Each structure stands twice: as structure tokens, then as C-alpha cells.
Amino acid sequence: MKISVIKVGGNIINDEQALASFLDQFSALEGPKVLVHGGGKLATAMAKRLGIEPKMVDGRRVTDADTLEVVTMVYGGLVNKNIVAKLQAKGTNAIGLTGADANIIESDKRTGWEIDFGFVGDVRKANASPIIGLLEQGITPVVAPLTHNGEGQLLNTNADTMAQATAVALGQAGHEVSLRYCFEKAGVLLDINDDNSLVPVLNPQKFEEFKAEGVVADGMLPKLKNAFDAIDASVTEVWLGKVEGLLSKEPVGTKIVGS
Amino acid sequence: MKISVIKVGGNIINDEQALASFLDQFSALEGPKVLVHGGGKLATAMAKRLGIEPKMVDGRRVTDADTLEVVTMVYGGLVNKNIVAKLQAKGTNAIGLTGADANIIESDKRTGWEIDFGFVGDVRKANASPIIGLLEQGITPVVAPLTHNGEGQLLNTNADTMAQATAVALGQAGHEVSLRYCFEKAGVLLDINDDNSLVPVLNPQKFEEFKAEGVVADGMLPKLKNAFDAIDASVTEVWLGKVEGLLSKEPVGTKIVGS
Structure with a gap:
């Protein structure tokens, strides 16, 4: 099967119009597909309304029990189910999942760091077979x-990691996977403020150069590491870019090329 | 296929120990099965924490936009996903769904009443085929x-209505369905305060007598109407009772017999 795995981030989730436009384009995308969505700011806003203070340790955000409750409600319930209902209205037979559902993605509680x-x-592991079972039924997984x-x-x-693990598992199961x-x-931009400075193809050598030069930094680093891990494992193609570029028939954005 | 459709209400959802015990028994139940769960009081508590006042019109509770947001978070997210994770830990490959997911249950916004x-x-319609597709993969739907x-x-x-519609659709698709x-x-009890006054079998004639005599009233009436609708449509057997009775190999409770 040729499968598209599309990751969409919080900035799109947060913006009603951007989300509507994304869902139109995602719905129009042909072939079996999986959507993995980020959380967005709704959980922070909901935590605030509930009087739950963001818990930071050494400048890092920590998910305490109250915060887990909020993200389970907001990501797994509010965000995920509204996306599903909207996709249904567009004729895409979506099913909303967390990693627990049908056991598609198992994880280990993070340990071994200086902070808890x-x-x-x-x-730990994404399981391709339940996802493939759904895709074979014409059902589109939407993963929180x-x-x-x-x-x-x-x-x-x-x-990002969930999208990568899902794409890799589908690739290892023998499918041709496009991860976007x-x-x-x-x-990837040479000048972060200039969309015209797009790097159309990024290979590991250039990635190392860009890291050394500071062209890529901060949030881009783990995203690109995920992308290279995917292409080096089993994923056929990996792209990064804007919705309108990546969801067109011939993707426009940065294409990741393996070592 | 022989399929069990189990409905469990808010009283069990609300009580951590009762829920744990129920999930043990549900997990142990053999064969393809579907769980439909109620909401429980968590949504009311969460609405209160968010400063959302219960909206009543003519003594009836109304679901305004804020309340819908809360029930989507609590029923579709918090309650549903925690049940799924707990069932996974017991070796039941659960998948949490709302009616929107895989389009299993469609509905119409309630109209034509004196109040909104x-x-x-x-x-409006439960769709058997996505549910059967999941069951054939060994996956257990858990429906919010x-x-x-x-x-x-x-x-x-x-x-209750969702459980009935699901059972009926599965029955109409040619499966042998036990709805509990x-x-x-x-x-059904002759004396509501005495579990020993159990009515083991209830047929429509006796139901009419009990209604006239006031033996069944209030919340039992719609529940029993649902039960009779199910048995009169296509469901093989319908039972009402406690978890420990209904989830034993030979169900103990009130068996509904059709006309």
C-alpha cells in the first residue's frame, strides 16, 4: 500500500481557519492516510481555567497528574473528536485514536533524566497491523x-515522534510511506524569515553543516532528527513544509534524503 | 459471530473500585464484545470547576455549547481513554470510539420538543460494518x-439508546447478539429495595401490568423500552442487572422476552 502519514502541529490546531483549510486539503489527499496531530495551546488554556499552574523543573515543562488529566481531555477528547467529526462531514471516514487505542503506540515513562x-x-513501539487493518477498511486514523x-x-x-514511529512501523511492514x-x-530555510530561502533537499552532510553554522536550531533540531531517523529506517520519503505545499500532488517543501 | 454488547452506567464509571471490578469481568468475558459506557458525574464536576452552570429548561438538562465541550472532553477523552488504557493492561485490545469515529453511530439534533x-x-443509525471490521481484527470497541x-x-x-442501536444493527447484519x-x-424488582424480589423474565404483557401498578417507573421506563425495542428488532437476548450477575457465564438478572 502507498500510505501518507501527515503530521500537523499546534499552530494549525489553534487556528480555526487554518484547521478548516488543512482538513479540506487532508480530506482531498488521495490514498490511504494517517493524521497525527499535536496538542496546541488549548490544553494550556484549559489548565489555566482549572487553576492548574504549569509545572516547570529546570525550565522544562512537567506533566503532573492534573496536567495529564487535562491533556487527555483536550487532546484525546476535544481536539481529536472535533477533527474526526469535521473529517466525517467532508467524506473522510476518520477514527480518532491515542496510542492506547488498538494498542497502536506503546511508550515508556521517561526516566534517566536529571529531572522527572x-x-x-x-x-517504545508502534504497531503497524491495527493501523493497516483500519486503512484496509477505508478508515483514516487520526492520532492524538x-x-x-x-x-x-x-x-x-x-x-513528531509518534508520526515518525508510525511511518517507520508501516514502512517496516512493507508499505511505501510518505511522511510529511x-x-x-x-x-528548512537558510534565512528563517524568508520563505524564498527554502532548502529543497536536505541530506545528512548538509544537516551537519547547517547545525554547525546555526542555520537550523531550537525546535527544528529534534524535528529534523526525527525526519532523518525515519528516512534511515524504512520510510520512502520525508518532507517538511507548509500545509499548502506538502499536501499538493507534488509536494513542495524540504525533502529529506538519507545517508 | 456471537457478539456481546455490554452497557455500563455512570454509577460504575464514578466509582473507581466498581469500575476496576467491572473491567476485570468485562475483560474476562469470552468472544467478540462491545462496551458502551455512560458519562457519570465527572462531567458535572468538571463543568462546575470551569464555572459552567448546569442549564435547565422546564426542569430538563440542556446541553449548551460549553457543556458539549465538557462532555466531549470528559466522556470522549478522560473516561473513554482511561478505560481503554486499563483494558489494554488486562490484555483486551480496546479501541475508544464516539459515534463519529468510523461513523459508527449517526444522530439527529433533537428537535420537535417544546424545549430546545x-x-x-x-x-438515527448505527453502522454495523465498521464495528464488525474491528471485532474481526480482535479489537474491542469501547463507545462513549x-x-x-x-x-x-x-x-x-x-x-442506553446507543447500546440498543448498536446491538440492533449487529443483529440486522446477521449476528447473534446478547445485549446486557x-x-x-x-x-427488574417487584420491590425496588429488595434484590430478592427479582423478576427473572419480563415479557411485554407483564411490563404493561408493572407500568400500570407502578412497579416500574422513572428511569426504568426508558431503559425497558430500549430493551423491548432491541428484542423486537433483531437482538437475540437482552438482559438487565448487576455487573456480577450479567457478566457471569450464565447471566443472572432480568431477561427480556419479546412479543
Whole structure:
């Protein structure tokens, strides 16, 4: 099967119009597909309304029990189910999932760091077979950024990593997978403020150069590491860019090329 | 296929120990099965924490936009996903769904009443084929009390009716379905305070007598109407009773017999 795995971030989730436009384009995308969505700011806003203070340790955000409750409600319920209902209205037979559902993504509670991140999970394993079973039924999985440890515990999990693990598992199961990370930039940019400075193809050598030169930094680093891990594992193609570029028939953005 | 459709109500959802015990018994139940769960008091508590006042019109609770947001978070997210994670830990490959997911249950926004119930849906149609597809993959659907209208709108929906519609659709698709409504009583009771006054078999004639005599009243009336509708449609057997009775190999409770 040729499968598209589309990751969409919080900036699109947060913006009603951007989300509507994304869902139109996602719905129009042909062939079997999987959507992995980030959380967005709704959880922070909901936590604030509930009087739950963001818990930071050494400048890092920690998912305590109250915060886990909020992200389970907001990501797994409010955001995920509204996306599903909207996709249904567009004729896409969506099904909303966390990693716990049909056991598609298992994780381990993060340990071994100097700080305790709380209920945060690092992906242990994505299981291709339930996802393929759904795709074969013409059903489109819509995955929220939550996983489980197999012992009854839900865990807050990075959506980029979940998308990568899903794409890799589908690739390893023998499918041709196109993984596309949609975010607010046109792709990897030589000048972060200039969409015209797009790097159309990025290979590991150039990535190392860009890191050394500071062309890529901050949030782009883990995103690109995910992208290279995917292409080096089993994923046929990996792209980064804006929704309108990546969801067109011939993707426009930065194409990641393996070593 | 022989399929069990188990409805479990808010009283069990609200009580951590009762829920754990129920999930043990549900997990141990052999064969393909579907769980439909009610909402419980968590949504009311969460609405209160968010400063959302219960909206009543003519003594009836109304689901306004804020309340719909809360039930989507609590029923579709918090309650549903925690049940799924706990079932996974017990070796049951659960998948959490609302009616919107895989389009399993469509509804119409309630109209034609003297009052406007807001975002409440009356079941229009349950679709057996996605449910059967999941069961054939060894996956156990866990259904939250929310549906959609097919036009992008989620709707708050009665879980008893959702269980009935699901059972009927599976029956009409040619499967042998056992529908079991678990609640806090041993079944239909001659004396509501005496579990020993259980009516083991209830047929429509006796139901009419009991209604006239006031033996059944209030919340039992719609529950029993649902039960008779199911048995009169296509469901092989319908039971009402306590978890420990209904989930044993030979169910103990009130068995509904059709006309």
C-alpha cells in the first residue's frame, strides 16, 4: 500500500481557519492516510481555567497528574473528536485514536533524566497491523499525542515522534510511506524569515553543516532528527513544509534524503 | 459471530473500585464484545470547576455549547481513554470510539420538543460494518455517549439508546447478539429495595401490568423500552442487572422476552 502519514502541529490546531483549510486539503489527499496531530495551546488554556499552574523543573515543562488529566481531555477528547467529526462531514471516514487505542503506540515513562518529567512517554513501539487493518477498511486514523505504557497508564507524548514511529512501523511492514511534517515554515530555510530561502533537499552532510553554522536550531533540531531517523529506517520519503505545499500532488517543501 | 454488547452506567464509571471490578469481568468475558459506557458525574464536576452552570429548561438538562465541550472532553477523552488504557493492561485490545469515529453511530439534533435540548442527538443509525471490521481484527470497541450528525457536529447522546442501536444493527447484519444493561439493581424488582424480589423474565404483557401498578417507573421506563425495542428488532437476548450477575457465564438478572 502507498500510505501518507501527515503530521500537523499546534499552530494549525489553534487556528480555526487554518484547521478548516488543512482538513479540506487532508480530506482531498488521495490514498490511504494517517493524521497525527499535536496538542496546541488549548490544553494550556484549559489548565489555566482549572487553576492548574504549569509545572516547570529546570525550565522544562512537567506533566503532573492534573496536567495529564487535562491533556487527555483536550487532546484525546476535544481536539481529536472535533477533527474526526469535521473529517466525517467532508467524506473522510476518520477514527480518532491515542496510542492506547488498538494498542497502536506503546511508550515508556521517561526516566534517566536529571529531572522527572512526570507522565511523559517516549515511544517504545508502534504497531503497524491495527493501523493497516483500519486503512484496509477505508478508515483514516487520526492520532492524538498520547500513548500508553501497556500497564494502564496514559502518557503525554511528542507528536513528531509518534508520526515518525508510525511511518517507520508501516514502512517496516512493507508499505511505501510518505511522511510529511506540516508546520508554519515553507521547510528548512537558510534565512528563517524568508520563505524564498527554502532548502529543497536536505541530506545528512548538509544537516551537519547547517547545525554547525546555526542555520537550523531550537525546535527544528529534534524535528529534523526525527525526519532523518525515519528516512534511515524504512520510510520512502520525508518532507517538511507548509500545509499548502506538502499536501499538493507534488509536494513542495524540504525533502529529506538519507545517508 | 456471537457478539456481546455490554452497557455500563455512570454509577460504575464514578466509582473507581466498581469500575476496576467491572473491567476485570468485562475483560474476562469470552468472544467478540462491545462496551458502551455512560458519562457519570465527572462531567458535572468538571463543568462546575470551569464555572459552567448546569442549564435547565422546564426542569430538563440542556446541553449548551460549553457543556458539549465538557462532555466531549470528559466522556470522549478522560473516561473513554482511561478505560481503554486499563483494558489494554488486562490484555483486551480496546479501541475508544464516539459515534463519529468510523461513523459508527449517526444522530439527529433533537428537535420537535417544546424545549430546545441544545446539542443532544437522537440516534438515527448505527453502522454495523465498521464495528464488525474491528471485532474481526480482535479489537474491542469501547463507545462513549457522543454521536455526530454527519455535518461536523458532535452531539451528547443517551448511552442506553446507543447500546440498543448498536446491538440492533449487529443483529440486522446477521449476528447473534446478547445485549446486557448493567446497572445498580439486580434487574427488574417487584420491590425496588429488595434484590430478592427479582423478576427473572419480563415479557411485554407483564411490563404493561408493572407500568400500570407502578412497579416500574422513572428511569426504568426508558431503559425497558430500549430493551423491548432491541428484542423486537433483531437482538437475540437482552438482559438487565448487576455487573456480577450479567457478566457471569450464565447471566443472572432480568431477561427480556419479546412479543
